[in-house]
Amino acid sequence: MHDLENNIILIVDDNPTNLAVISEALIDAGLEIAVATSGENALKQSTYDPPDLILLDIQMSGIDGFVTCEKLKENPLTHDIPVIFMTALHDTADKVKGFNLGAVDYITKPFQQEEVIARVCLHLKMRNLTKKLEEQNIQLKQFTEELEQRVTQRTAELSESLNDLKQAQIQLVQSEKMSALGQLVAGIAHEINNPLSCISGNVDHIEEYFHDLLEHLQLCQQYCEHPEIETHAGKIDLEFLTEDIPKIIDSAKLGAKRIRDISNSLRTFSRADTTSKVLADIHEGIDSTLMILQHRLKANETRPAIKIIKQYGNFPLVKCYLGQLNQVFMNILANAIDTLDESSQGRSFADIERVPNIINIKTESLDNQSVIIKIKDNGKGISSEVKSQIFDYLFTTKSVGKGTGLGLSISRQIVVEKHGGFLSCESVLGEGTELAIAIPIT
Ligand SMILES: Nc1ncnc2c1ncn2[C@@H]1O[C@H](COP(=O)(O)OP(=O)(O)O)[C@@H](O)[C@H]1O
Ligand SMILES: [Mg+2]
Known part of the structure; x- marks a missing residue:
């Protein structure tokens, strides 16, 4: 009814x-x-x-x-x-x-009985409908709220993935670039080796032949006294020549050795990384990086050479991706040079010579569990506000073209994610900054 x-x-x-x-x-x-x-x-x-x-x-x-x-x-x-x-x-x-x-x-x-019943029924029906509508409204509201929450959550997730993707892309580009550059450098180092061997081999021969010639010359001087020979010897300053040629040969040998060192460093630095970690000499990595940065460390028209103080500890080879760690050393050392260049501005040469720019590199092993590499400069230091951001991706305080804001964020990724280590920074404004890298040995 x-x-x-x-x-x-x-x-x-x-x-x-x-x-x-x-x-x-x-x-x-x-x-x-x-x-x-x-x-x-x-x-x-x-x-x-x-x-x-x-x-x-x-x-x-x-x-x-x-x-x-x-x-x-x-x-x-x-x-x-x-x-x-x-x-x-x-x-x-x-x-x-x-x-x-x-x-x-x-x-x-x-x-009027029928009227009463008709009105009562009508109002009950209206009341029931209103109640139902209210319930549905509440459900709708709950559903809308849930939906909004889900949309917000999903948006956050998406923007996080987008960020991850951007980072991954930059790193990909960066590592592609590094590997292309690495291959180029390794190729050049290899190509240099042949002519270099030719030069050093021939210098050795020249040295040997020169000794023979000198001996022969002395015999001639002893046994064939002739005025023309005397005059010619005076004209070419034979005495000076015989003294100077060994020096020239030594200097050429030294130059060749230096080229060989650089070429070796380039090869160590740009070592194509294997897919798995290999036992490597951390100190060799740091030294090759320093060699490559030599042009920035040496004196220039605004400041004397930056002093490098090495305090290398004694520890075994470390299982790592040395090519990537070299990139970390490079990024940190380049930042140290940047801050020293900056703090040198407005200081005189003599003043800097008295209180020199120093980069201190100290390595040690902690209970044979991990190695710590500390790279410390006496540059401008970092304010605590900047310090909280230095590992952030794309964070830089340097001008466009000079800074990319990638160095420390990539370094942190290499140290923390690739090696399970730590990268930390201590700094005192006006006194300097120390970056510490910890790499587990096993
Ligand atoms: N040794 C340092 N001394 C002072 N500031 C530093 C030092 N190392 C890093 N920073 C700060 O950290 C920021 C981020 O460094 P990095 O990631 O290498 O990017 P970039 O060098 O391209 O700016 C730098 O812009 C600089 O402000
Ligand atoms: Mg940098």
Whole structure:
């Protein structure tokens, strides 16, 4: 018949006859009812077990219908329950007052049974629909909130992946560049070796032949005295030549040795990294890096040479990617040279000679578990605000073209991610900076 079986209608009236008439009518229509014989009781019952609709008589002893309605509307528990007033037929003022107090409708006494049931059913249906709508609204709100949360979370995840991707791309480009450069350098070092061997081999021969010639010359001088030979010897300053040629040969040998050292360093530095770690000499790596940075370390027109103080500890070969570690040494040393160049500005040559620019390189092993490489400069130092960012990707305080902000972030990746080590920085503003690299030995 209708779907209002589970709805309860509270009838409030202090007149037992009225109560009986209307109760009967509603029960006959298949509706469930509760009754209250005073406003006070109605309030109590409604709070304890809220009905779905209230039929409220206006004139009652105790608190009347209007006051009861007012109180129902004030209480959040009963605020939404629809109230229908029961009034005398022609009492228009009462009807208006009822609506003003929040009633949804009125029915008039004496009751027209069918009309009463029609109105009650209509309001119950409206009440049920409103309730359903409210529930759906709440669900919708929850769903929207959840959705928003998920969108926010997903956006954060996506932007993180994007960042990772960007970093990976830069590193890829960087390592591609390094490996191309490495191959080029290794190739050049190899190509230099042949002509170099030719020069050093021939210098050795020249030295040997020169000794023979000198011996021969001395014999000639001893046994063939001839004025023309005397004159010629004076003209070419034979005495000076015989003294100077060995010096020239030594100097050429030294030059060749230096080229060989550089070429070896280039090969060590640019060593193509194997796919797995290999046992390597960390000190050889640092030395080759220093050799390559020689042109930046030596004196120039604004400052004397930077002093390198090495304090190498004694420890075994370390399993590592030496080519990559060399890149770390290079990045850190280049930063140290940058800061020393900067702090030298405005200082005189003599002043710098008195208090020289120094890079101190100290290595040691910690309980044979790991090696520590400390690279310390006496440059400008780093403020704590900058220090918190120096390992950040793309962070630089240098001008465009001079700094990329990649050096330390790549170094950290090589040390921490590739080697399971640590890279840390200590700095005192105005005194200098120390970068410490820790690499596990095994
Ligand atoms: N030895 C140092 N002394 C002072 N500042 C340094 C030193 N090493 C690094 N920094 C600071 O850290 C920043 C980041 O260094 P890095 O990642 O190598 O990038 P870049 O050298 O290209 O600026 C530098 O711009 C500089 O401000
Ligand atoms: Mg740098």
